[in-house]
Amino acid sequence: MLVLMFVMVCGVYICAVCLKQIGGRATARLLSIQVAERPCEVTDIDPSEKPYVHFPKPETFSREECSCNPVRYFAILSTQRSGSGWFETLLNSHINISSNGEIFSVKVRRRNISTIVETLDKIYNLDWLTSASKNECTAAVGLKWMLNQGLMQHHEEIVEYFNSKGVSAIFLFRRNLLRRMISILGNSYDQNAKLLNGTHKSHVHSTHEAEILASYKPTVNATLLIPNLRQVEDLVNKSMEYFKSTRHTILYYEDIINNRTKLVDVQNFLRVPLRELSSRQVKIHKGSLSSQVENWGDVEKTLKGTHYESFLNEDYNL
Numbered sequence: 001m002l003v004l005m006f007v008m009v010c011g012v013y014i015c016a017v018c019l020k021q022i023g024g025r026a027t028a029r030l031l032s033i034q035v036a037e038r039p040c041e042v043t044d045i046d047p048s049e050k051p052y053v054h055f056p057k058p059e060t061f062s063r064e065e066c067s068c069n070p071v072r073y074f075a076i077l078s079t080q081r082s083g084s085g086w087f088e089t090l091l092n093s094h095i096n097i098s099s100n101g102e103i104f105s106v107k108v109r110r111r112n113i114s115t116i117v118e119t120l121d122k123i124y125n126l127d128w129l130t131s132a133s134k135n136e137c138t139a140a141v142g143l144k145w146m147l148n149q150g151l152m153q154h155h156e157e158i159v160e161y162f163n164s165k166g167v168s169a170i171f172l173f174r175r176n177l178l179r180r181m182i183s184i185l186g187n188s189y190d191q192n193a194k195l196l197n198g199t200h201k202s203h204v205h206s207t208h209e210a211e212i213l214a215s216y217k218p219t220v221n222a223t224l225l226i227p228n229l230r231q232v233e234d235l236v237n238k239s240m241e242y243f244k245s246t247r248h249t250i251l252y253y254e255d256i257i258n259n260r261t262k263l264v265d266v267q268n269f270l271r272v273p274l275r276e277l278s279s280r281q282v283k284i285h286k287g288s289l290s291s292q293v294e295n296w297g298d299v300e301k302t303l304k305g306t307h308y309e310s311f312l313n314e315d316y317n318l
Helices: 002-035 047-052 084-092 113-124 147-151 155-165 177-193 207-214 222-242 253-258 262-270 296-303
Strands: 072-078 097-099 140-146 167-173 248-252
Touching: 072 084, 072 147, 084 097, 084 140, 113 140, 113 155, 140 147, 147 222, 155 167, 155 222, 167 222, 167 262, 177 207, 177 222, 222 296, 248 253, 248 262, 253 262
Parallel strands: 072 140, 072 167, 097 140, 167 248
Antiparallel strands: none
């Protein structure tokens, strides 16, 4: 009986040891399968394009069947009242493009380069959810970034980020800086006056609303006119100099209005399927500049014979 009991105890012990070893081997085998999972890749593109192709793995949702669809990163670099809002609505009408708006208008997000990078990482990982987000099947994701929202202040670190992360820059500016100035003055006035039933709107979707906002004719400070134009011109030139090492394209508001094939160029730049782009936004200030300024004679006299005289002329027709 003693021998039999000894044999039984030994058998139980040996079985327990064997089961433990088998379980360990199964776990190791499972782990090895997980590690060996093949990453997504694109083989039919030029090698020079590979740094700009990404496969984000968002934490807030699953890309499901689109998990291996490549995504491009972009940023629209612009100045206020240069048509960037209208341009962004055009991009967002594309089924595969997600442009998430003026993210860095909130000061806390641009407090320092750490908060800027943290925000960018979230956007480009598709974890920044807005009404523009296409989620699973996004092919190009980005934001609208004004030059005075930390972009110039931290330009060295941001250029390094763009180049290391493969972010493409879309410069969007206005050739006629006088038109931009008039738009800024009108928008600033409406922030206080709130002409549309007590509400302020920077962009409108009806001709009636546009006519109400355009009824205000600002008075331009003729003394500061040229210094202000020069200041904006220098800022724009400096930004293009800072970001010239990035993959970029340069667009002008007037060119897009005069030639809608420019939108085809943008889609090709982002490597997305070509689509007809549209926007519900209605232009506020139309017609000649002389009808939009209260003291047009002073403006005309100030700019005549200067580098900015061309701003007095018509530059596009709607």
